[in-house]
Amino acid sequence: MIILEARNLTKRFGPPVGGFTAVDNISFSLQEGEILGLLGPNGAGKTTTLQMLLGLATATSGSIKYFGKELWENRSEILEQVNFSSAYTRLPWLLTVRENLNFISYLYKIPNRRERINRIKEIFQLNEIWNKEIMHLSAGQMTRLNIAKSFINSPKILLLDEPTASLDPEVASFIRDFLANERKQFQVSIIITSHNMSEVEELCDRVVFINRGKIIADDTPENLARTVEISRVTLFADEGHIQALENYCKKKKLVFAKDTARHITVDIKDKEIPKFLRGITQLKIEYDDISIERPSLEDYFLLKAKDKK
Amino acid sequence: MTFSRIYALLLRYGYLLTKNPDRAVDTFYWPTIDLLVWGLTGLYVEKLANNFQVVQIIISGIVFWYIIFRAQGEISVNLLEEFWSHNLVNIFVSPISFWEWITAVLLNGVIKALLGLVFTAILAFALYHVSVISYGLYLIPFVFLLLISGWFIGFFIAGMILRYGTKIQFLAWTLVSVIAPFSAVYYPVSVLPDWAQKISAIIPTSYVFEGLREIINTGHFDLVKFMISLLLSLIYLALSLIYIKNSFRKALERGLINIH
Numbered sequence: 001m002i003i004l005e006a007r008n009l010t011k012r013f014g015p016p017v018g019g020f021t022a023v024d025n026i027s028f029s030l031q032e033g034e035i036l037g038l039l040g041p042n043g044a045g046k047t048t049t050l051q052m053l054l055g056l057a058t059a060t061s062g063s064i065k066y067f068g069k070e071l072w073e074n075r076s077e078i079l080e081q082v083n084f085s086s087a088y089t090r091l092p093w094l095l096t097v098r099e100n101l102n103f104i105s106y107l108y109k110i111p112n113r114r115e116r117i118n119r120i121k122e123i124f125q126l127n128e129i130w131n132k133e134i135m136h137l138s139a140g141q142m143t144r145l146n147i148a149k150s151f152i153n154s155p156k157i158l159l160l161d162e163p164t165a166s167l168d169p170e171v172a173s174f175i176r177d178f179l180a181n182e183r184k185q186f187q188v189s190i191i192i193t194s195h196n197m198s199e200v201e202e203l204c205d206r207v208v209f210i211n212r213g214k215i216i217a218d219d220t221p222e223n224l225a226r227t228v229e230i231s232r233v234t235l236f237a238d239e240g241h242i243q244a245l246e247n248y249c250k251k252k253k254l255v256f257a258k259d260t261a262r263h264i265t266v267d268i269k270d271k272e273i274p275k276f277l278r279g280i281t282q283l284k285i286e287y288d289d290i291s292i293e294r295p296s297l298e299d300y301f302l303l304k305a306k307d308k309k
Numbered sequence: 310m311t312f313s314r315i316y317a318l319l320l321r322y323g324y325l326l327t328k329n330p331d332r333a334v335d336t337f338y339w340p341t342i343d344l345l346v347w348g349l350t351g352l353y354v355e356k357l358a359n360n361f362q363v364v365q366i367i368i369s370g371i372v373f374w375y376i377i378f379r380a381q382g383e384i385s386v387n388l389l390e391e392f393w394s395h396n397l398v399n400i401f402v403s404p405i406s407f408w409e410w411i412t413a414v415l416l417n418g419v420i421k422a423l424l425g426l427v428f429t430a431i432l433a434f435a436l437y438h439v440s441v442i443s444y445g446l447y448l449i450p451f452v453f454l455l456l457i458s459g460w461f462i463g464f465f466i467a468g469m470i471l472r473y474g475t476k477i478q479f480l481a482w483t484l485v486s487v488i489a490p491f492s493a494v495y496y497p498v499s500v501l502p503d504w505a506q507k508i509s510a511i512i513p514t515s516y517v518f519e520g521l522r523e524i525i526n527t528g529h530f531d532l533v534k535f536m537i538s539l540l541l542s543l544i545y546l547a548l549s550l551i552y553i554k555n556s557f558r559k560a561l562e563r564g565l566i567n568i569h
Contacts, residue, residue: 055402075406079403091394092394094324095325103320104403107317107405108404
C-alpha cells in the first residue's frame with residue numbers, strides 16, 4: 001500500500017529567470033513498511049526534497065500525499081504520524097534531555113505520554129544523560145537522542161537524514177537493528193539519506209538516486225550495484241607470475257594496478273572474468289590467492305557522482 | 310487549535326526562563342536598575358520642584374513601559390532563541406500550526422509581562438511607596454493596550470527576523486526604544502516638538518501614558534484616548550500578524566532549514 005507519494009515535485013529558488021532549480025519534476029512513492037534510501041551527491045537536491053516532504057519548504061509545483069491526503073491541506077493530522085531526525089539539527093541546548101522529550105511529547109499529543117517517554121528512555125539507554133543539558137552531550141549522544149526524539153510519537157513514517165553520522169560502530173549497529181525491527185514489528189515506513197553506502201545496502205529495500213535535482217535511478221541497491229559492470233580482481237602470486245600477468249593485461253588492454261611486487265589488481269567487466277581466468281591459465285600463470293570484489297552501491301554512487309562533474 | 314501543542318511551547322519557554330540568565334536579567338535585573346536610578350532621580354527632582362507627583366509619574370512610567378518591553382521581547386527573543394538553538398526545525402516538523410505557534414508566543418508574552426509587572430510593582434511599592442494598584446480597575450484596560458503594543462512590535466520584529474535572519478537580531482532589543490520618546494512615557498506629549506507630536510498621535514502607547522498621567526493628576530479616565538489607542542493598537546496588531554504570516558510563507562519558500 002502506498003503511504004507517501006510525491007508527484008512532479010519541483011523546487012526553484014530565486015527569480016524565474018536566472019534562478020536555480022534544486023528539485024526538478026521528481027516523482028516517487030513509499031510503500032507501507034518499506035525503507036527507501038534517498039541518495040545523491042552533495043547539492044543533488046536530497047535535503048530540499050526532505051524539507052518539502054516535512055512541510056519545511058513549499059514546493060514550486062507538484063504534490064505530496066501522505067496516506068492519500070494532501071500534505072498542506074492536512075498538515076497537522078499528517079505530521080502527528082510522521083517524524084524526522086537529522087544529525088545536523090539540534091534540540092534546545094539549555095534544556096536537559098528530559099525537558100526536551102517532555103515538551104516535544106506535548107507537541108505530538110501522545111497518549112500515555114509518561115509511559116512512552118519512559119519506554120524511549122529505556123530503549124535508547126538515555127538514563128545516564130537524562131538530566132544532562134544538551135550542550136553537554138557528545139556528538140554521538142546527540143545523534144542518539146535525535147533518533148530517540150523521532151520515535152516519541154510512534155511514527156508511521158520516519159524521515160531520517162544521516163541518522164548514524166557521528167555514532168560509534170556499536171551504537172550505529174544498534175540503531176540499524178532498531179530501525180529494521182521497528183519496520184518488521186510495526187510496519188514503519190522510512191526514508192533515509194546517508195553517505196554510508198553499506199548502511200543503505202543493509203537497510204534499504206529500494207534506492208532513489210537523485211542527481212542535479214532529477215531522479216536518475218529508482219531500484220533495489222543490488223540492481224543499482226549491478227549496473228556497474230566492472231569488478232575488481234586481485235591476484236597474489238610470486239614476482240615472476242605477477243610480471244607475466246602485467247604483460248597479459250597490457251596485451252589485452254586491461255586496466256590494472258600493481259600494488260606490490262606480489263599483488264596485482266585488475267578492473268574487469270563481470271562477464272569477462274571467466275575468459276580472463278581461462279586466458280591466464282592457458283599461459284600457465286599460477287597464483288596463490290584470488291579475490292573478486294563485485295560492484296557495490298558505493299561504486300554506483302562514485303560513478304554517478306563523477307557524472308555530476 | 311490544540312491546547313497540548315500550545316502548552317508544549319509554554320513549557321519550553323518556561324524551562325528557558327529558569328535556565329537562561331539572559332532572560333532573568335531582562336525580566337528582573339534591568340527593571341530593578343531602572344527603578345533605582347530613575348526613582349532616586351525622581352525623588353531628587355521632586356525635592357527641588359516641590360512636586361509630590363514626580364516620583365509616581367516616573368515609577369509608573371517604568372513599571373508600565375516594561376510591559377511593552379517584555380511582551381515584545383518574549384516574541385522576538387524567543388524566536389531568536391529557536392534560531393540560535395537550531396530548534397525551529399524540530400518545532401515545525403511537528404503538527405503545530407502557525408496560529409498555534411503564534412498563540413503560544415502570545416500567551417508566553419502575557420505570562421512573562423505580568424510576571425514582570427508584579428515584580429516591578431512590588432519593588433516600586435517597597436522602594437517608593439508608589440502603588441500601581443491605585444489606578445484601580447483602569448489598570449486592566451491600560452495593561453491590555455500595552456500588551457497589544459508589545460505584541461505588534463514583537464510580531465513585526467519576528468517577521469523581519471524570519472525574512473532576513475539573525476543578522477538583524479539587534480532589532481529585538483532596540484526597535485522598541487525608537488517609539489519610547491514618542492510614547493511620552495515620563496512627560497506629556499505637549500512638551501514634544503510639533504513634528505514629534507504628529508508621530509506621537511499615531512502611536513497608541515502615547516495615549517496610554519497620557520491617560521495614566523491624567524488619572525494621577527485628575528483622577529479622570531479619558532475614554533476617547535482609550536478608544537483611539539485601542540483602535541490604533543488593533544490596526545497595528547492586524548497588520549503585524551499579516552506581516553509575520555507573510556514572512557513565514559517567504560521563509561517556507563526558502564526552506565526553514567536553510568534560514569539558519
